[in-house]
Amino acid sequence: MNTHKKHGFWHRFFFSLDHKDIGFQYMLTIFLMVSIGGFFAYVFRMHLAYPDMKVPLFGLVTNKDYNMLITNHGLIMMMWLALGMLLAVAGNFLIPIMIGTDDMAFPKLNKISYWFFLISVILMIASFFMKRGGFGGGWTMYPPLSVGDFGYNTPYKSFADRFFTANTFVLLAITFEFISLLMGGINFFVTTLNKRAKGMTLTRMPMTVWMINIASVLFMFSVGPLIAGAFMLLLDINVGTGFYDAYRGGDPLLWEHLFWFFGHPEVYVILLPPLGFLADIISNNSRKPLYGYRFILNLTLIAAILSMMVWAHHQFVSGIDPRAATIFSIFTIIISLPFAGIILAYIATIWKGNLRLSLPMKWALGSVTLFTLIGGFTGLYLGAAVFDIYAHNTSFVVAHFHYTLFPTVIFGSYAAFYYWFNKFTGKELNKFWGNVHFWLTFIFFNGFAFPLFLLGLAGQQRRIADYRQFEFLMQDPLPLYRKIATISAVILILSQFIFIINFFWSMKKGKKVSSENPWQSNTLEWQTSSPPPHGNFETYPVVYHGPYEYNHPDREKDFLPQNEK
């Protein structure tokens, strides 16, 4: 199958139907988006710590700029980085090769998904350059803020006047992205159900494949109402309907419900794929079978169902009925149980294993530690309405969700990068710089996010451009905390360049991998050459075991590939 000829740049980056090429296209597009999102974070963090300073590379930050920066930072990181990296990139790279097949079930549909994704990115970037400036209504886009400068009662001038606004473009961008991910999800689902290698039963699939699929299906079932809702908000902005206009009997709360009915399951959509990577990486690096494969799987399914019933915990201060708040509090606290179970299973996997502290394992351990001990744990506090009413809209919440999202999305993605890089490029990442990158990220992430807890408990609200207007927030040591957070955030962002340089340098000039299976892993992707050829396998593998047969007592080798008898 290696007869496939090498294609040029245009073919590889624009027209290729190969799942690895499409995954790579997604990855580059997302790198672009993350750079923008990270740059925005740098600008507004600098502004918060040093309000009068002209931020290098940006200039003086006005209040309007500030709104635009935080809004787009949130949107880009949640919608394009998290969803894109963990569903589109991971799904494209890993699903076909891990289940032992040549490509997606529908390669053309896969290509179209990427084109839609690209359109969404272009629309999003275009939204920064609209006449009235970028979108500044908060990443949750609550109406009436998201209806724009017009509000509901401004006379309607012309269609173009309303259409060429950041609000319209952001909504269109998100709609396009959702359509892209929906098509991608259908592709993943059909590929997984239909194209598994011979002998690859559902319970012999690696956890990663399971988790990406559950996440895709969960995404599909939660995003529908928001697509309808976004359509309605577009009509509100552009045509002048009043779906979210209280004066006309519409309800701004309706958007909050629609948004969070998607938004909360989305948190799990982006949590599950990293949990899948972690299962594979931890089991591989502990040289032990994954503890409780079916146990984890069942808990995940329970969590996926429960995640559809917790959305209103984002709205405890939006005027919902206190009786409903109690119910949502209870569900929110219940949903931590399945995840606690999954994390315990991971710890049981590590327990008494022959640990290899390789780079992916470091990221995996960092992810589990931070996510469980701080992110998940503060979630219990915030899930209870009694506490949330005080902490809502403070930096405490910001710290909490950075502690949940950063360890899962960023640490999880890095664990996957460092683990699978060898496979897809045939080169090795530089270990020394990998270690530097890990420790800088780990330390300065904490340095950035932890002070926000303290600031939040001291009463610092989110989404305020200049804290000098509040005397109690300028007392010592609060400004110092803000400076620590900012300096850490800047170093955190700078240290990501180490990875980017390491990534591209190693891809071009890195050391060639010494063997096809450097991690001595069981899963199918390691049983083919690195990088895998077009079509992935020379001969299609036949599967005889589950993916986690490490240290079998009857075997000499401590691993047993899935395709070996």
Place this chain on the structure above:
Amino acid sequence: MNTSIKSWRNIPQARLAVWTLIAGEFVVFGGLIVMYILNRLKYESWGEMAQHTNVIAGTINTLVLLTSSYFVVKAHEAAIHKNKEKVKMWIWFTIICALLFLGIKSYEYTHEIMHGFTLPGKHLLAEGKHVETMYWSFYYTMTGLHGLHVIGGALALFFVMRHATKTGKDYHRLEAAGLYWHMVDIIWIFLFPLIYLIH
């Protein structure tokens, strides 16, 4: 080495994908319908507005769509026997039904817009009927979104039919496109009583 085998399991891929797509579509329309029902329960005056819809045209449209579903089934039956001429005929009947549906729908829209019941409902707003404008917003959003699906479904049927009859293969795709068409039909069965019939 076998590159020609697309799937080791014998589930037709297109059918599986379309069922997944249908599940996704039902969540989109389900969300809309739930929003509509909740508002409808809240505002009794929407019943008056519903009386301004053209029930006769709606009924005819329901019949047209149901008939088209029958044609799609016949087309599928012909596709199983790879009967090129019959497939062509039944799919064209279906597409004509879709066009008829869209024609009647646009007649209704024209009529309603002429009477001042527009999407943003400015006339009603001027009369001080704020809440009632929302009925028409929902009316146009729901039927409009459904109309887009009718267009999409008809286009899908057309292209699948043309590909199958020209190349003489991939007749199984007609089943997938047909499934989608039935979904379009069923959504209308939900919309019709909700919007037209309940006064």
